[in-house]
Amino acid sequence: MSRGVKIALAVLAALILLVGLSMTLSLPRLPEDLNQIALNTPTVIYGDDGGVIKTLANREVVPLHQVAPVFLQATVTLEDAGFYRHHGFSKKGFVRAVVYNLLHGTLRQGGSTITQQLAKNLFFGFDRTWLRKIQEVLVALQIEQQFSKEKILEAYVNQIDFGSGVYGVELASQTYFAKHAADLTLAEASLLAGIPRWPPRYNPFSNEKVARERQSFVLSRMVQNGDITRQEMEEAQRAVLVFSRINPLQGNAEYFVQLVKDDARQKFGADAVNYGGLRIYTTLNSRLQYEASRAVAEGLAQVDAWLGLPPYQEARWDQKGDYPQAALICLDPRLGTVKALVGGRDFRRAPLNRVMAAKRHPGSAFKPFVYFAALENPQVSPADVYVDDELAIPVGGKIWSPDNFDHRFRGPMILKEALAHSINVITVKLMEQVTPPVVVKAAYRLGLQSELPENLSLALGAADVSPFEMAGAYATIANFGTRHRYYYLMEIRSASNELLQETIPKSRCVADSQTCYLLIDMLRAVIQHGTAASVRRMGFTRPAAGKTGTSSDFRDAWFVGFTPELVAAVWVGYDDNRPLRATNNSGLTGDRAAAPIWTLFMQRVLADAPISEFPRPSGITLETVDPRTGSGPMPGEASVEVAIREKK
Secondary structure: OOHHHHHHHHHHHHHHHHHHHHHHHHOOOOOOOHHHHHOOEOOEEEOOOOOEEEEOOEEOOOOHHHOOHHHHHHHHHHHOOOOOOOOOOOHHHHHHHHHHHHHHOOOOOOOOOHHHHHHHHHHOOOOOOHHHHHHHHHHHHHHHHHOOHHHHHHHHHOOOEOOOOEEOHHHHHHHHHOOOHHHOOHHHHHHHHOOOOOHHHHOOOOOHHHHHHHHHHHHHHHHHOOOOOHHHHHHHHHOOOOOEOOOOOOOOOHHHHHHHHHHHHHHHOHHHHHHEOOEEEEOOOHHHHHHHHHHHHHHHHHHHHHOOOOOHHHOOOOOHHHOOEEEEEEEEOOOOEEEEEEOOOOOOOOOOOOOOOOOEOOHHHHHHHHHHHHHOOOOOOOOOEEEEOOOOEEEOOEEEOOOOOOOOOOEEEEHHHHHHOOOHHHHHHHHHHHOHHHHHHHHHHHOOOOOOOOOHHHHHOOOOEOHHHHHHHHHHHHOOOEEEOOEOEEEEEOOOOOEEEEOOOOEEEOOOHHHHHHHHHHHHHHHHHOOOOHHHHOOOOOOOEEEEEEOHHHOEEEEEEEOOOOEEEEEEEOOOOOOOEOOOOOEOOHHHHHHHHHHHHHHHHOOOOOOOOOOOOOOEEEEEEOOOOOOOOOOOOOOEEEEEEOOO
16 A cells, blocks of 8 residues: 555544544434335325325335345445445445545545445435545444344335336336336346436436446446356346336326426425425326326327437437427316326426427417407308408518418318318408407417417417417317316325315306307317318217317427317427428428327227217207308208307
């Protein structure tokens, strides 16, 4: 040992002695059971059926004999090969770390044993200071004096972070392999043992390739330590790992959980939310949430393929930021509750909740608000005829000529057909007739909240709105004019069951039921034979209404639709506002990118529900008319059924 190292050790020994003596009385008192410290009272978030959506700081303690020996071997070999020989800290590792840190003038290496890591996690923060390291060593020595190696290892494996919001080997086993810790194979155990060093990076759900590389490193260390043979290592490396969760909802509601946590933290503080044993009851439905996540994942996989991107799960961590995103929000229009929320495709890679925070142009998905404002005039009927032709409007000294999506003009047609086929020219004419201020007021009344420009381009969706707003406004229409204040928190209770917060549902009538039904009937045609015909082509046959939306240059793809039971809004796009263009340069529309996600979701969640129709209010009749003239159809001509107000 060099003279410099000896001097450094002498100085540190003196520091430890002096500081240790001064701190001995202030060091925390060890409990009779180390697991008592590891187990704070966790906050639990419940769904609408009483099932657990998330347990914060989630861990489940199991005795050491219920953990597979190969996992214990892998953990000790990787984290602290001399665990059974030292008395709390490794002299060799400590010297190595001290020399390195003194040479670099900072604390970069810790040289921590399992006992030191346990002491750090139980009592101290993660600040890297010499004082904290000394405290850590002193507490580690106390732990070693009071507890056996088996009890120390048991506490350690029950409280380390395995990512995916779970702590401890038992829940990690359930989360990644749908089995108990006692049943782990060598291949599974070596993969799990590698996660705690850097959970976000070695999480197999988000980075399977990196996790398998880490697994190989763990196995090689086990061979070097004599725990396993090289043949066993090679067999474990070849083993096929099936990643599966015991709780299929786990990990599918992360955006929603974060939303709930943020709200609760503002009122009660972070410590109370994470460790205060709160009971948070929400409106989220576990089954709907699972299907929403599943639909988004499947729909985006198809979008990725059109864009020429490799499967998302095969992309590197840094590449995943270049993939398109999606958002889905589902509401119950009758109760005013949030039933499912997916804020993006991957919470760990992109935690922005696009349902609430991302505001984008809705494109033609805004058009129903223009038609709604027009239909509030009893003199306007869905059977009224407007002409789709070239339009020239003076705007700021220039001429604005709105074009249709396919650059064609179709001549005269009734309003119902104009909305079904999303005719831009007729929508702008209608906006000009009703006036932008009237449309803006109607949109606000239905539920939009973002700032809306009072100009004609708003008719084509030139404004920034969130999916949550769009779903809420469509829900008012689906609910025949009754607008709810949509909520997701029902109540929050303390660990002793004291009621701390309660949401009182609020609603009011903001529109006439007849007007809403006329618009619903028009929006049904969008799905039946209009721009969202893909919904029917995918086999969804239930009564439904909705509208596609595609913003300028294919930057945003929307579909907002509803059945009598549920309303859902889906948005697809890039976070950086790039166009959604396929490899053949064709743009992805709302019908192509967003409507399939909506359809997959609705098909699955309503598969076993009885079919219900939109109730027709009194004073509304159905008439069959010529879609070009609005009058009775000529023999042999195409015709459409239109809902109209009865003439008084």
